[in-house]
Amino acid sequence: MSQLTVHINGKPYLLGCEDGEEARLKALAATLDEKVRAIGGDGALGDTRLMLMGALMIADEAAANTERLAELETENAKLHKLLNAADSRAVSIIESAAKRIEGMAAR
Secondary structure: OEEEEEEEOOEEEEEEEOOOOHHHHHHHHHHHHHHHHHHOOOOOOOHHHHHHHHHHHHHHHHHHHHHHHHHHHHHHHHHHHHHHHHHHHHHHHHHHHHHHHHHHHHO
């Protein structure tokens, strides 16, 4: 297990993580730091409230992304159905054309 220090709103926090996960933890901490600083981390709100608000902002983005993913998966399923229908229609048209050509060739 590794330990590393991340900085949120200019303050150091010592955290533990699995070996090899240090870069990911630093990136996640940087995201939280960005949100906390965007709120206005001048100290008036207090560290706990700043962290909570930053975490809620990230949770909101995650929820929006989850909702968007569900919408895209639904749209993808609809497009696959349309594609399958178009494929079936194309096969039917080609088979029909092949039969007509065979009929003309047999004359």
